[in-house]
Structure formats: C-alpha cells, structure tokens
Amino acid sequence: MHKKYAYQLNAEIEAIRQCVRTAKGEKLGMRYTAIDLFSGCGGLSRGLMDAGYRVLAAVEFDQxxxxxxxxxHQDVELLVEDIRQVSAAKLMRCTGLKKGELDLLAGCPPCQGFSTLRARNGQSAAADPRNDLVDEFARLAIALRPKMIMMENVPALARYEKFIHFVERLSANGYQVISKVLDVSDFGVPQRRKRLILSASRVGEPRLAAGAAFRTTVREAIGGMLPVGKSGDPLHDIPTKHRSARVQAMIAAIPKNGGSRHSLPASMKLACHGKTSGFNDVYGRMRWEDVSPTITSGCGNPSKGRFIHPDEDRPITLREAAILQGFPKDYRFVVSHGKEAIALMIGNALPPKFIEAHSHAMAQGLAK
Known part of the structure; x- marks a missing residue:
C-alpha cells in the first residue's frame, strides 16, 4: 500500500479507536472509583479516566x-505528601469511602532501584531506599481493601523479594493475583517499552488486556507536528540546548529515518564512542514506520539514546516525547519547570493507553 494512503488509513483507525475508548467510558458509566498512588504527572490517572474510572484521589511526593x-486533573483530590506519612484513614476521609468500597487501587512505586541498567552497573537494588515504597503500597492496599489492585513497574522487579512478598501479602488477604511482562507497543503506545503489570482481585478473577493486532508508528504519532519554534505550543517550541558545531555536523550526517552514528566516518565520531561497544542507540535517529525506543528521562538529549528526529537534524521535542509516551497532544506541562524536570516527568510516566487497556479489562471483571 502506498505510504500516503496507509497514513490516511491509520488516521481513520485512530479515530475509530477514540470512538471505542469513548464508548468504553460510557459503558462503564464512570461507575468505578480509583485512587492513584505515586501519581507523577498523571499518566496513570489519565489512563484510568480514559477507561471510564472516577479517580477520587492521588498521592505524589514531587512538587x-x-x-x-x-x-x-483539577477534580482529583491530590495529596502532595510523602506516601509514608499518608494513612488509609486520610484517603478514606478525602474520598468519602469506607474500607472495602474502593474499586481500584493503582500505582507504580518508583522503580529506579530495580532497573536492569542499575544491576548491570553492579549497584545493589536491595540498598536503594526507594524499594521500601513497595511495602507502603502493600500497607495501603491491605488497609483500604479495594476490590481490585493494579501495580505497574519495571520487569526486573518480579525477581526481587519485595515484589514476591507483596504478592504473598495480597494472596493471604483474599486476593487472586496475576502478573505479566508486556510491551506497551502492543497496546497502542507508539513506543517500545517492556513493563511488569500486576492485576489482583478479591471479587472475581483478575484480568489483563490482550494486545492489539496493530501498532502505532512514530509517523502516526508525531508525523504531522508543526515546525519547532512556530507551533504556538510552548512545550514543542522550547529551544534545544546549544550544541557544538562538530556535534551538530555529526547529527546532520547521520542517515535519515533510522540511521545511527555507526554509519559515520571515523573522523566524525566522538572519541568517547570508541571506548565502549554498548549504548549503541546514542546519537541514533528514530524510524518513521516503527515505534520509538523507550522514552526515558534523557529523551531530549541525543547523547542519551535514539532520540534524534527521523528527518530533522535535532532531538525530538518534549511535546513529541510526551506524545510518544502516550499523552494527548494537549496535555499541559509547566514550561517554567525547565526541560530536565519535564523530561524526568515524561520519562517516569506510565503510558496512559497501556493503563487504559488493562484497567478496562479489570473493570469488566467487576461488571460480571
């Protein structure tokens, strides 16, 4: 099929998807309630809302x-507090719910301590204090006794004692538990990203969604963006960090649509790239007809990964990164927070479409 017509067809498919998402929300009738722990900038909450949930409260430590x-999410009761100081009683007071009435407790405890990169660098995951936040999730889950529980995290978490103990505690308190490692690109997110997702239920069989038969490409996600600096979107128009003439020339010489620094002549390669055989994606371009690589907190920096635009001689913008993470194009970020802080939020966020698919599947279990 000609690319022009394929692009038009994919746009029509996305419109159909949006109608399906709307119908899902109407079918659920916003009947089901949720609390979002470790909410970050709101990716998980957005996914829950798109699936038809009413998010009543959220907890986030970072200002x-x-x-x-x-x-x-102005209608959500947000607690900007250390979750270790948040009690189940406080969450029940601010939501008006009693123990056992909440439909879904969801969250993603900070996962950097369990990352494969950290393990590869010889660092101890067990020594990272952030890993104790899994226990805080368990504490609130047992005290609130929601009908369902969802946890999302890095795949490596499944191997650690904290996660195994978490599952054991849920099972001992009457929950059936399943978990899988899935790629978010199989659920409409235009990005390659493997994640561990847990579904637990005390009112029926826990469920997770089946993957879609198609993927959303980089072209479908960001192919129609307006020129940087002229879009009127502050997040898209933030000036890129000044680069040396040598680095800019190197970026311009990298082949379009998926090229990498390995195609460059030796005279153009940076000295540091000859000292390691790893990190092959740095200074690489995305490919139009593929999903993007994992969007990390370094998503605006080509020295941190394959974050160069497929055609233009620049890294992707923060707006493009947010879209590739699955946020809608009008999702608001506070530009005055600075590029590094916003990139960190985007990289740490849960892809909304991934959460939407699984939370909807879980709600179907409640509807029986």
Missing amino acids: KAGETYRAN
Missing part, C-alpha cells in the same frame, strides 16, 4: 509533578 498533575 513539580504535583503541579503538572493539578493542571490536568
């Missing part, structure tokens, strides 16, 4: 992430 969350 800047909390400001971004409020800018997009």
